[in-house]
Amino acid sequence: MHATFSYPKYSFIPSEEQRSGTVRRHPVVVIGAGPVGLTAALDFARKGVPVVVLDAEDTVSVGSRAVCYAKRALEVWDRLGVARRMVDKGVVWKIGKVFNGDRMVYQFDLLPEPDHKLPAFINLQQYYLEDFLVTEALKSDLIDLRWLSRVVSARQEADHVALQVETPGGIHTVEAEWVVACDGAKSSVRRMLGLEFQGEVFKDRFLIADVVMTADFPAERWFWFDPPFHRKQSALLHMQPDNVWRLDFQLGWDADPEEEKKPERVIPRVQAMLGADTPFELEWVSVYTFQCRRLERFRHGRILFAGDSAHQVSPFGARGANSGVPDADNLVWKLALVLDGKAPEKLLDSYSDERVAAAKENILNSTRSTDFITPKSEMSRVFRDAVLELAVDQPFARSLVNSGRLSTPTTYADSPLNTPDGDAFAGRMVPGAPATDAPVERDDRSGWLTEALDGRFTVLYAAASDEMGGPVPAKVAEALDTLAAGPLPLAWHAVTERRRGIAGELVDSAGRLRERYDLTPGSVYLIRPDQHIAARWRRFDAAALSAALNRAIGRRATGR
Amino acid sequence: MAKLMTEQRFASPDDVYQLLIDSHRDLTPDQSTRLNAKLILLLANHIGDPEVLAEALRVARQGVE
Structure with missing residues (x-):
């Protein structure tokens, strides 16, 4: 098989404790x-x-x-x-296409939001x-x-x-x-x-063939149900670096995994997919089932x-x-x-x-x-095929086509570490949600919110209006500085619309951060070291912040 | 909360029944099954409310097993 990567070989070095027998x-x-x-x-x-x-x-x-x-x-x-x-x-990608037979039935874009x-x-x-x-x-x-x-x-x-x-x-x-x-x-x-x-074991087998070839397919995820080159089964094509392509073929439960791994079995399947004249070499072949x-x-x-x-x-x-x-x-x-x-x-x-x-x-x-790709009963297959048939002309059916719902982060909605909202906020940044990114400027350099969320607790303070004593009222700055000097690793940043000369400020000149976090002057967010939202308020309250911080480290706040 | 409507709603019940039966004319059982599946999906989307659908499925399943 062709190799595009040479495997490093790491040496065994006996540890000091093993050598000395301690x-x-x-x-x-x-x-x-x-x-x-x-x-x-x-x-x-x-x-x-x-x-x-x-x-x-x-x-x-x-x-x-x-x-x-x-x-x-x-x-x-x-x-x-x-x-x-x-x-x-x-290989950066965001478009997925789903085909039924030789027709495209559905296309998705994984990052419709700009500025991440x-x-x-x-x-x-x-x-x-x-x-x-x-x-x-x-x-x-x-x-x-x-x-x-x-x-x-x-x-x-x-x-x-x-x-x-x-x-x-x-x-x-x-x-x-x-x-x-x-x-x-x-x-x-x-x-x-x-x-x-x-859990569940699924009665199906799949062949992975990673092939090396020069091809002009786009950097998109292509998934077929019942393709002309592999009837009644599914197939997938996906680009990797070094001209390596991931090909995946559904084989059915009765396939013999050892036989299916043999090049004489794999090569005709690949040729049927790519066309007989496309030169390629196999890099890695595997047959898998899953649970x-x-x-x-x-x-x-x-x-x-x-x-x-x-x-x-x-x-x-x-x-x-x-x-x-x-x-x-x-x-x-x-x-x-x-x-x-x-x-x-x-x-x-x-x-x-x-x-x-x-x-x-x-x-x-x-x-x-998996239930969609490998229907477990005859009627499940009937509905699956009906969805695919309808999806060609009926937009509603495209939303039912399921060739894999791609990984999105989990919001810890029911976590005991969250402080439930007391104030009204719009948008997705609820307690427990992973903090969504936004472009900001820091120290006159353009950067990103996620760069400020550096593995410590982070408090974001949306610059207050002048009537409120803004951009950061002295007692707010004092309380935040005290927390930052405390035992827990914590940093705080003011979020401003234009540069105000506050140490560590995140300048949100494009307004994305304000929009994505529904910030109004004086809003406060407490974000965990793993970048999940712990709590948020419309007004700064040092006692509430301190209670939320305690809650986020598993010390249940005792009253307010 | 939306509720499954089970009172009689057809102006002309016999016409509706005939419409359903006629749509399967000359189809094999497999083809009819496909038609039914597509019909259910279309109507489920038309209804939209999963609670109504769940209630309809519950009523439909009664006596089947």
Whole structure:
């Protein structure tokens, strides 16, 4: 097979503790150096928490595997300083087209709103993504990446977890106050704990063929139901960097996975799709089935599950890695505060609550897509085909065509960390929502709101009118400065319409921020370290802000 | 809250019934099934309200099992 990527080989370097035969206790051990584990490690390092990462292999993802990365995951990586390389290398896209037979029935645009720093989606082979994350992790003194280190047992004690780690140098014990298990869909940690991973298995098989070719297809997601080149099944075409194209063919449950992987079976299918004269080479071939399932809870004592180890979905919708990365984003700031003694341990239960809610949403979307692509009953197929038939002429039916509802971030609407609105606001920035981006100028440079939301709590204060004592009344500035100097990591910014000379001000000259957050003079937003909205008010109230902050770190406010 | 209307609403019930039956003339059972599915989707969209649809489905399912 053709190779457009040369796999790095990371060496096993025996740790000091293994060489000396001493048992060391680390604040955090992350198990698994995939996209989720590496994201968590980079975020811990950002927050000054030393972290050991154990991975059973010695290279990055074999095969392109996950390919589509959504804006929210890119925003997390941007906060960690690694998104630029991904966007530069990746294929940016936002248009999806759905065909039935040889007719297009539906087209969608994933980013109809302008003025966001990051694109709706990029396509990038998982090996590049992991390579970039590893490169960044290796720059940090706080990240101790250990390859060829397989966890073979985990024992929970009152104040730590004892891990037995098998390496080329033998088995040794590593202790951790907290363990983040990012060891994938087949998580061995989950198995060691004997946890149920329940859900649905879908009776269908799909072939992935990544081919290298020069082609002039656009950078769009093309999905076919019943295409002329692959009758009665679905197919997908998607562009990746380096002239690699993701082709996906539905095969049906009766297909033999070993047979279907053979080049003599794969090549005719690809030729039927691309035309017999299109030259191509196979880069990676895989036959997969899929499940939609999850753990009931993501926290088990001192072990926290994140990514595929905690929840698994079908690939339609790109909700795997794109929900695993927000797991890490949600968990790390909470665990860092707990380790620092600044938040109660039960804050970690909110990690489970919030991300279980997200997993439910993703599983619901993924299951619905799968039911449409792989109808489970004869009548389900009849309705599916009727939708596709109607969609050609009837606009309403196009909204029912489901070839995968692409990953969008979850709003933690029912989170106990939210302070419910007391004042009326319009728009989508409700408590629990991920903060939407907007262009701002800061220190005379153009930038983005998301760049100001840098992993600390952030207070946005919309500049007050002159009658209110604006732009920032002295007692407001004093209260915010006091909070920023307090024990919790917190920054505040005034949002102004034009430059007013306030330190840290975000100049919203285009008005997008005011529009998207429904700001009026004196409005206040409290945003969490993971960029989700915690609370908002029309008027500054220091006591209310302080109560909301306490609530957001799991200390339930006791009265007002 | 919208409610499923089950009182008689047709000006000429026999005409409506004939319309339904005639639309299936000369169709195989498979073709009729397809027609019915498309019809349900069109009418469901016309109704729009999922509560009305859920109520209709509940009533329709009575006695089927």
